[in-house]
Amino acid sequence: MHGDKRCWMVTGALPALAGLVPQGHHIELIDENIEEIDFDDLRRFDIIGLTGMIIQDKRMKELLHKLKSMPGVVVVGGPYVSVQPESFAGLCDVRFVGEAEETWPAFINALAEGAPTLELYRQKDRTDMSTVPPARYDLIKSQHYMMASIQFSRGCPFRCEFCDIITVFGRRPRLKTSEQLIRELEGVRRAGFRVCFLVDDNFIGNKVEAKKFLRKLIEWQQQNDYPLQLFTEVSINLADDQELMDLMLEANFLQIFTGVESPRAASLNETLKTQNTRGDGLVDKLRRIRDSGFVITAGFIVGFDNDDAQIFDEQYAFIQEMGIAQAIVGILTPIPSTPLYDRLKAEGRLDFGHPEVAFLPKQMSREELASGHEALMLRLFEPNAFFGRLLHGYKASDSFRKRRAALAATFRRPTLTEAMARRVGGWMMAAKLVRELARHGRLREVGLAYLRSYVGDNLRLGGDAIPFPSFVQLCAIHWHYYNIARQERKTFGIAQPGEFPLAAE
Numbered sequence: 001m002h003g004d005k006r007c008w009m010v011t012g013a014l015p016a017l018a019g020l021v022p023q024g025h026h027i028e029l030i031d032e033n034i035e036e037i038d039f040d041d042l043r044r045f046d047i048i049g050l051t052g053m054i055i056q057d058k059r060m061k062e063l064l065h066k067l068k069s070m071p072g073v074v075v076v077g078g079p080y081v082s083v084q085p086e087s088f089a090g091l092c093d094v095r096f097v098g099e100a101e102e103t104w105p106a107f108i109n110a111l112a113e114g115a116p117t118l119e120l121y122r123q124k125d126r127t128d129m130s131t132v133p134p135a136r137y138d139l140i141k142s143q144h145y146m147m148a149s150i151q152f153s154r155g156c157p158f159r160c161e162f163c164d165i166i167t168v169f170g171r172r173p174r175l176k177t178s179e180q181l182i183r184e185l186e187g188v189r190r191a192g193f194r195v196c197f198l199v200d201d202n203f204i205g206n207k208v209e210a211k212k213f214l215r216k217l218i219e220w221q222q223q224n225d226y227p228l229q230l231f232t233e234v235s236i237n238l239a240d241d242q243e244l245m246d247l248m249l250e251a252n253f254l255q256i257f258t259g260v261e262s263p264r265a266a267s268l269n270e271t272l273k274t275q276n277t278r279g280d281g282l283v284d285k286l287r288r289i290r291d292s293g294f295v296i297t298a299g300f301i302v303g304f305d306n307d308d309a310q311i312f313d314e315q316y317a318f319i320q321e322m323g324i325a326q327a328i329v330g331i332l333t334p335i336p337s338t339p340l341y342d343r344l345k346a347e348g349r350l351d352f353g354h355p356e357v358a359f360l361p362k363q364m365s366r367e368e369l370a371s372g373h374e375a376l377m378l379r380l381f382e383p384n385a386f387f388g389r390l391l392h393g394y395k396a397s398d399s400f401r402k403r404r405a406a407l408a409a410t411f412r413r414p415t416l417t418e419a420m421a422r423r424v425g426g427w428m429m430a431a432k433l434v435r436e437l438a439r440h441g442r443l444r445e446v447g448l449a450y451l452r453s454y455v456g457d458n459l460r461l462g463g464d465a466i467p468f469p470s471f472v473q474l475c476a477i478h479w480h481y482y483n484i485a486r487q488e489r490k491t492f493g494i495a496q497p498g499e500f501p502l503a504a505e
């Protein structure tokens with residue numbers, strides 16, 4: 001569907017770790033999302049590094065098994081090893097726990113000099129982000145990705161019980177300087193990307209510094225004709241700072257991801273996500289963010305102790321009413337190292353015997369939780385539900401549409417050729433989508449729903465209707481989630497923040 005592009009996003013650790021390798025070494029980055037691993041070829045390397053997150057547990061271990069016979073040293077790092085190093089003992093030569101800005105180059109230098117190396121590296125101090133060298137985007141096979149990813153800050157000031165960010169990266173946000181980041185964005189742009197995800201845990205963890213950076217970023221975007229669309233993760237208190245929202249929009253952040261988690265206040269309080277209940281509450285905060293001009297994508301969780309069997313209907317109604325098209329619902333997961341993991345362990349409720357639910361829920365059986373979650377995902381990504389809530393949210397906010405039109409007028413106007421190319425691109429994407437739907441036998445069910453939403457609902461909005469190329473892009477985004485909901489695809493990401501929905505074409 002995306003031509004030869006096969007993955008939404010560059011895995012941030014790859015260019016970041018390449019940037020840390022001392023001068024004089026040859027580096028190659030291999031990403032299974034876009035290419036097959038040639039195991040024979042790997043024999044020529046002195047060091048083979050592997051990264052992955054908890055969801056890649058099985059694959060990481062399969063790969064380590066295959067890599068055992070390699071002549072090079074096999075090392076593992078990344079989010080999963082960092083919270084469960086013991087489960088990788090004996091599977092590789094070296095493990096890296098947590099950040100590796102100091103330990104990774106130190107290890108490479110030691111190995112190159114024939115000095116002794118350790119079996120487990122754990123950095124003594126947290127990384128000073130203002131000293132981190134730029135990510136090596138010159139090594140990324142950019143033609144295979146939709147989106148680049150770079151990092152501005154690490155750490156988050158909040159205390160959500162299930163979150164391992166604060167156990168691995170801490171609660172005091174540590175930031176790169178604006179100059180560092182602009183340099184990295186230059187690299188991303190040179191590599192040919194038009195969209196970049198700032199993969200911060202919380203981009204606004206330090207609002208004062210975020211604003212300083214945004215002012216520099218706006219200058220850079222203006223001077224360079226807005227070369228990059230940006231996307232990031234923020235906590236919901238973004239809604240309480242209009243200046244911050246305006247700066248983000250002016251810097252071309254048109255879509256954000258936020259952890260809403262639950263409409264149920266008791267569940268939010270239980271999990272210490274009190275920033276979502278504070279002040280005027282979730283509904284008003286989400287509305288303010290939308291009214292300011294952002295497309296909201298959001299994460300939700302089911303399975304809290306305060307969740308009973310009603311939670312699935314409650315989540316559905318809330319997501320529909322708030323018009324959050326890209327709503328990712330997960331089952332509560334006790335990640336090792338988190339307070340949630342420790343609490344459930346102390347209560348004797350950790351149990352890894354179920355494929356999807358790693359604990360004993362309080363008010364449901366594990367089967368009820370898993371099947372309730374599955375049914376909720378199916379319901380949310382039924383095409384009429386998806387487009388119903390999307391258009392509901394879009395229609396409900398005059399302010400969103402006005403702001404988007406105003407922003408579109410500020411940003412560089414496309415040339416006539418670009419506008420034509422966009423239209424043609426829209427038709428080409430539509431043709432690919434039709435082929436893909438037909439290949440999966442979903443043309444009638446899904447394709448017709450797209451057509452009905454476009455002709456029946458969208459075009460009725462007259463001058464405010466979402467333009468055809470953007471609508472096709474939304475159909476492609478829907479198709480991506482539709483497959484996740486049906487578990488036809490095993491990997492997913494947040495879909496690309498497109499130009500949607502600029503009322504002014």
Ligand code: B12
Pocket residue numbers: 009010011012013016017033049050051052053054055075076077078079080082083096098099100101104149151163164165199200201330335490491492493494
């Ligand atoms: C971007 C991102 C994504 C993208 C991934 C895109 C991609 N292609 O990789 C998307 C949006 C798709 C995504 C999805 C998910 N994600 Co995610 N994601 C992130 C995020 C925000 C940033 C990752 C990143 O690029 N970091 C920047 C790099 C530089 O940092 P790093 O990877 O930690 O690398 C450093 C060290 O770890 C170390 N290191 C890393 N690897 C290696 C390897 C070697 C050899 C060495 C020496 C060192 C080393 O060195 C680096 C520099 O210090 C993190 C949060 C975070 N702050 O890391 C969550 C995070 C990785 N995601 C997480 C989760 C749970 C998920 C989902 C399962 C969510 C869900 N419930 O569905 C899905 C799974 C998707 C799937 N099926 O694959 C968890 C992982 C928990 C864990 N401990 O494993 C994290 C930590 C967030 C969280 N706490 O919830 N995610």
Ligand code: SF4
Pocket residue numbers: 156157158159160163164165166201202235259
């Ligand atoms: S706001 Fe997000 S990053 Fe911060 S502690 Fe909560 S879940 Fe973790």
